[in-house]
Amino acid sequence: MTATRARLGALLPYLLVAPTLLGAAYLLLYPVLRNLLMSVQHFRMAQLIRGNPEFVGLRNYTELLGDPEFWTVVRRTLGWTALNTALITVLGTLVALLLVRLGRWLRLAVLSALVLTWATPVIAATTVFQWLFQSRYGVVNWLLDQLGLHGFREYAWFAHGGPTFAVLVALVVWQSVPFAALTLYGGLTTVPAELYESARLDGAGRWQTFRLVTFPLLRPLFALVTSLEVIWTFKCFAQIWVVSQGGPSGATTTLPVYAFQVAQSLHKYDVGSAASTLTVLILLGALLVNLRRMFRQEREEQS
Amino acid sequence: MRTLRRLPLNLAALAVLAVAVFPVYWMVLTAFKPAVEIQAETPTFLPLHPTLEHFRTAVGSAGFAGFWRNSLLVTVGAVLLALLVALPAVFAVGRLRWRGRRAFVLLVFTAQMAPWEALLIPMYVIARDTGLLDSLTMLTLVYFMTTLPFTIVTLRGFLATVPAELEEAAQVDGCTRPAAFRRVTLPLLAPGLLATSLFGFITAWNEFAFANTLIIKNQDARTLPVWLSSFGNVFGTDWGATMAAASLFMLPVLLVFLVLQNNVTTGMTAGAVKG
Numbered sequence: 001m002t003a004t005r006a007r008l009g010a011l012l013p014y015l016l017v018a019p020t021l022l023g024a025a026y027l028l029l030y031p032v033l034r035n036l037l038m039s040v041q042h043f044r045m046a047q048l049i050r051g052n053p054e055f056v057g058l059r060n061y062t063e064l065l066g067d068p069e070f071w072t073v074v075r076r077t078l079g080w081t082a083l084n085t086a087l088i089t090v091l092g093t094l095v096a097l098l099l100v101r102l103g104r105w106l107r108l109a110v111l112s113a114l115v116l117t118w119a120t121p122v123i124a125a126t127t128v129f130q131w132l133f134q135s136r137y138g139v140v141n142w143l144l145d146q147l148g149l150h151g152f153r154e155y156a157w158f159a160h161g162g163p164t165f166a167v168l169v170a171l172v173v174w175q176s177v178p179f180a181a182l183t184l185y186g187g188l189t190t191v192p193a194e195l196y197e198s199a200r201l202d203g204a205g206r207w208q209t210f211r212l213v214t215f216p217l218l219r220p221l222f223a224l225v226t227s228l229e230v231i232w233t234f235k236c237f238a239q240i241w242v243v244s245q246g247g248p249s250g251a252t253t254t255l256p257v258y259a260f261q262v263a264q265s266l267h268k269y270d271v272g273s274a275a276s277t278l279t280v281l282i283l284l285g286a287l288l289v290n291l292r293r294m295f296r297q298e299r300e301e302q303s
Numbered sequence: 304m305r306t307l308r309r310l311p312l313n314l315a316a317l318a319v320l321a322v323a324v325f326p327v328y329w330m331v332l333t334a335f336k337p338a339v340e341i342q343a344e345t346p347t348f349l350p351l352h353p354t355l356e357h358f359r360t361a362v363g364s365a366g367f368a369g370f371w372r373n374s375l376l377v378t379v380g381a382v383l384l385a386l387l388v389a390l391p392a393v394f395a396v397g398r399l400r401w402r403g404r405r406a407f408v409l410l411v412f413t414a415q416m417a418p419w420e421a422l423l424i425p426m427y428v429i430a431r432d433t434g435l436l437d438s439l440t441m442l443t444l445v446y447f448m449t450t451l452p453f454t455i456v457t458l459r460g461f462l463a464t465v466p467a468e469l470e471e472a473a474q475v476d477g478c479t480r481p482a483a484f485r486r487v488t489l490p491l492l493a494p495g496l497l498a499t500s501l502f503g504f505i506t507a508w509n510e511f512a513f514a515n516t517l518i519i520k521n522q523d524a525r526t527l528p529v530w531l532s533s534f535g536n537v538f539g540t541d542w543g544a545t546m547a548a549a550s551l552f553m554l555p556v557l558l559v560f561l562v563l564q565n566n567v568t569t570g571m572t573a574g575a576v577k578g
Contacts, residue, residue, distance in 0.1 A: 012481075013401035016391035020407075020451065023388060024414055027448035034425040048431065098315055106316050113323035119560040120327055121509040123528040124549040128330045131542050139329060139346050174326065235420045238511035242532040256420045263424045264516070276421040287416050294412045298405075 039273040048269060060274040069250075070258070070275070074282070077234065077254040080169075084233040087173045089226050092180025097210070099185045111182075118178035126242045129171045133157045161251025164244050168252060171239055176232065180225045187221040188214070224293065230286045235279070255279045327553075334358065334547040341543050357543035361551060364537055364544070366523060366530070374527040377439050378507040381446035382500045388447075389454040394484050396455075397462040398470070408459075415452035423516045430517050437521035445513050450503035457502070461495025462488070501559045508556060527552050 039060055041053040064070045095114070099107055120128075132140050135156045144152035157163040191214060199209045215222065237256045240246060246253035246261060253261070256279060263272025280287075333341055335353040340346075361367065396404060426445060427436070435441035465488050473483035511528040518524045530537070531552055534545040 010401075013395040013399045013404070016395035016399075017407055019388040020392045020411075020455065023448055023451060024410070027444055028414055028417055028422075031422045031425040031429060034429060035422060038425065038428065043428075048428065095319055098312065098319065101312055102316050103309075103313075106313060110316050110320055110323070113320050115560060116327055116557075117323045119505075119553075119556055121528070121553055121556055123509065123511055123531050124330070124553045125326065127531060127534060127545055127549045128326045131333065131546065132326060132329060134542070137342050137346070137542070142346055174322070178323070231416075231418075235418050237420045238515075238528075238532075241515070242511070259421070260423055260516075263427075269424055269428060272424045276424060280418050280421050283418060287418070291413060291416055295409060298408060298412070 035273045035276055038270055039277050041270055043270040043273070045267040048267070053270075056270075060270045061278075063271060064274050064278065073253055073255055073258045076252075077282075080165075080254050081230055081234045084169060084172050084176070084236075085226060085229045087169070088176045088180050088229050088233075089222070091173065091177050092184055092225065093222075095177060095181035096184035096188055097214075099181070100188045111185075114178040114181055117174065118182070120175070122175065122238050123242065125171060125175055126239050129167060129174075130158075130243060133167050158244065159248060161248055164248060164252050168240060168243060171243070172233060172236060175239075176229060180229065183225055184218065184221060187218045191217055220293075223289070227286050227289050231283060231290070234283055234286070255282070330546045330553075331550050333542055334550045336543060338541075338543055357541075357547035358551070360538070360541065360544040361548040364548075366525075369523055370525055370527050370530045373439055373524060374508060377442050377446060377526060378504055380439075380443040381450060381507045382503040384443070384447040385450045385454045385503055386496065386500055389451060389458055390489075392455055393458045393462055394481070397459055398467060398480075398484065411452045411455050415456060417452075419449055420512055423512055426513065427516050435517075437518055437524055439524055441517050442514060442526070445517070446507040446510060449510070450506055453506075454499050454503055457499045458492070458495055461492055461499070465491045498563060501563055505556055505559060 038053070040055060040057060041047070042056045042059075043053045047053040095110075099110060102110065132138055135141065135154050138157075141152045141155050144155075155163075157167050195213050195217075196209060199213050204212065234254075235256050236254070237260070240252055240254060240257050241260070244252045246257040255275065259272045259275035259279060261272075262275060263269045332348070332350060334357050335350050335355075336347070337352050337354045337356065340352065392407075395401070396408060426441075430436045430438075430441045433441075469487050469491075470478075470480070470483040473487045474480060478486065509528060510526075511532065514526045514529045515532070518526070518529065531545075531548055534548065538544040538548075
């Protein structure tokens with residue numbers, strides 16, 4: 001009786017985590033493996049319907065890597081990620097530095113506004129930006145026209161690649177700055193005031209104080225924000241898909257959009273899977289930095 | 304003198320305030336404006352003649368109630384399932400000692416970093432193979448899995464704040480270990496459960512990519528984000544109705560944020576710092 005009970009007790013933890021493991025196996029591990037498998041198969045419309053895909057080795061990968069369009073997309077994705085991350089981090093830092101210097105009421109107001117922006121659902125924000133930048137009645141064009149930039153009168157933002165790209169950057173930056181600013185602001189409030197005081201007594205200017213006191217202290221937080229922004233903007237899909245579907249004429253196609261298009265529109269599920277795999281491989285650097293940080297934190301908490 | 308020196312700072316704050324709030328303000332304002340004011344050469348910035356006309360159009364559009372029902376079903380289903388699966392796991396991780404515990408935690412961390420957008424294609428194929436394409440079941444399962452790692456990590460953080468001694472005291476009084484957890488710790492975890500499920504709710508409520516991929520033919524099974532993204536087909540160039548629909552879609556999320564209020568910044572950043 002007690003023996004069975006003890007054995008049951010020893011098994012209990014495994015029974016308790018079993019549902020999690022089952023879920024992860026079917027809904028995460030299996031799709032990952034399936035993606036890898038499809039990327040080394042000939043998997044088109046016919047195979048989707050009838051099955052029996054043929055193993056083709058790395059043919060899909062060589063097809064992709066030999067395609068100049070793929071490299072254009074990779075370069076564009078890196079540029080998109082770099083531009084967004086830089087803007088988000090810099091603006092987020094500036095807003096955070098602003099927040100600690102504000103009076104109580106204004107700070108509360110800005111904080112609330114940031115939370116409001118943060119709370120705006122991606123698709124709601126995306127529709128609103130389409131309306132803001134609408135050519136005829138959009139308020140942005142009206143404002144630019146009022147400011148003397150008459151070239152923007154009834155300007156069609158979504159008819160050209162560059163402007164569409166710019167609107168998408170504005171949208172993603174607008175949505176992402178609150179997280180960066182609030183996180184960094186949280187970090188800034190933990191910096192002891194004495195440090196600023198002594199830096200001031202030593203004659204450090206504002207930029208020097210930031211570079212020599214604030215930044216080194218908050219380096220882990222900056223690393224966190226930057227790596228998360230890299231991951232989020234790199235794999236950003238919904239905004240681009242809703243605004244432009246990667247257009248006009250492919251000008252805003254980033255890797256996730258490209259992989260999806262190749263699979264869903266061209267029914268090349270095999271090449272799409274290969275593109276997805278390459279997307280993850282390119283992202284792996286940023287992902288590993290984050291994982292290592294989490295693992296390290298975990299070790300510290302355990303000890 | 305002091306106020307003068309603070310002037311640039313306060314002006315910058317007002318600029319940030321304006322940029323942060325304006326798009327949301329413009330959305331709500333447009334939703335309440337009569338059509339003539341929306342299509343005016345010179346826009347107006349105040350609700351001079353508020354109307355509910357666009358909300359009526361949005362609510363009266365085909366399938367509106369169904370999309371709300373779908374979104375609610377999928378979201379609530381995923382969140383409840385995630386809680387149900389996460390709670391035992393969190394108990395095992397936080398309260399029991401066993402071989403493989405550390406490996407399990409690391410696995411959850413890794414799952415939390417999973418680049419879901421890269422799994423759209425295999426998910427589509429798997430759904431098709433299992434006959435779950437165009438059904439809300441598959442979407443619920445996907446949202447369950449996308450929120451599960453986060454739910455475990457966050458709940459584990461909340462559990463760490465509840466002393467294990469409380470359970471031990473209950474055990475002395477004759478409770479079994481799981482019963483002690485259920486009766487003593489679970490009620491204390493309630494705020495954590497609420498916060499975690501509300502964050503899960505937001506994630507699932509807003510999700511677009513999978514909803515757009517897994518529901519294709521059966522248009523009635525679409526969720527709100529996909530419906531809203533296709534406003535061009537639904538409302539044409541009726542921006543008033545589009546903004547009314549977007550406002551209604553945002554409303555539950557805003558309510559959730561209000562419920563969470565103070566927890567919101569600390570909770571979300573804590574969750575992010577944790578992974």
